[in-house]
Amino acid sequence: MLVTRGFKGKRRGGDADRLRLPPGQFLTPEFPVLTAGPTQHTKLNNWSLVLQHGGSILGKWSWEQFEALPQTEITSDIHCVTKWSKFDTRWRGVTIDDLLRAAGLDAAPTDFLLAHCDGGYTTNLLVADLIEARAMIATHFDDLPLLPSHGGPARLLVPHLYFWKSAKWVRRLAFRDADSPGFWESQGYHLRGDPWREQRYEGDQ
Numbered sequence: 001m002l003v004t005r006g007f008k009g010k011r012r013g014g015d016a017d018r019l020r021l022p023p024g025q026f027l028t029p030e031f032p033v034l035t036a037g038p039t040q041h042t043k044l045n046n047w048s049l050v051l052q053h054g055g056s057i058l059g060k061w062s063w064e065q066f067e068a069l070p071q072t073e074i075t076s077d078i079h080c081v082t083k084w085s086k087f088d089t090r091w092r093g094v095t096i097d098d099l100l101r102a103a104g105l106d107a108a109p110t111d112f113l114l115a116h117c118d119g120g121y122t123t124n125l126l127v128a129d130l131i132e133a134r135a136m137i138a139t140h141f142d143d144l145p146l147l148p149s150h151g152g153p154a155r156l157l158v159p160h161l162y163f164w165k166s167a168k169w170v171r172r173l174a175f176r177d178a179d180s181p182g183f184w185e186s187q188g189y190h191l192r193g194d195p196w197r198e199q200r201y202e203g204d205q
């Protein structure tokens, strides 16, 4: 079990909370739903998660097989590029490290990947942003199965990047030899999206 916690403030709106907010963000206790397009509803017996590199399948798990993989809990702040941040969100799922291990891989085959979702959403990520317990395929929020609106049955969770990188209804991680933009990235959003560097749009340093 791994738990990562940010710096905790004593009261809402205090100095500690402000230090904990990336530039330009405001704190919300809500959990807004943001989706381009309709919520996806995938039956668990039709669900699978695939790790792929070019034409070859590196790993594939049914829901049952996926649920049997090692479980990790992460508590983290999340930051949406539309400027809301939420502190101390609590997730459970399978880290990308454990997923690679389950596929029998010592290391990722390339430095980049594109996450593909039910409904067609995609987002690009550096492998370095996914390994070493920085990211997971999350299936639970606050101890409950993830709601469809928040990406259930399973979503990518990459809490240290803007939340558009945390692809809901993720089904396939495709390793690639080069970084190429996903859905929002090809519409002017930043290729990486680090909230602490305020990498919102293409061209932000």
Ligand SMILES: Nc1nc2c(c(=O)[nH]1)N[C@H]1C(S)=C(S)[C@@H](COP(=O)(O)O)O[C@H]1N2
Pocket: 031, 032, 033, 034, 035, 036, 037, 080, 081, 117, 118, 119, 121, 149, 150, 151, 163, 164, 165, 166, 167, 168, 169
């Ligand atoms: N498949 C999919 N994943 C997605 C999105 C989407 O439209 N489709 N929106 C992204 C954006 S812009 C944000 S801010 C978060 C919102 O997640 P939430 O609805 O759980 O708050 O999901 C991200 N993942």
Ligand SMILES: [Mo]
Pocket: 034, 080, 081, 082, 163, 164
């Ligand atoms: Mo977003």
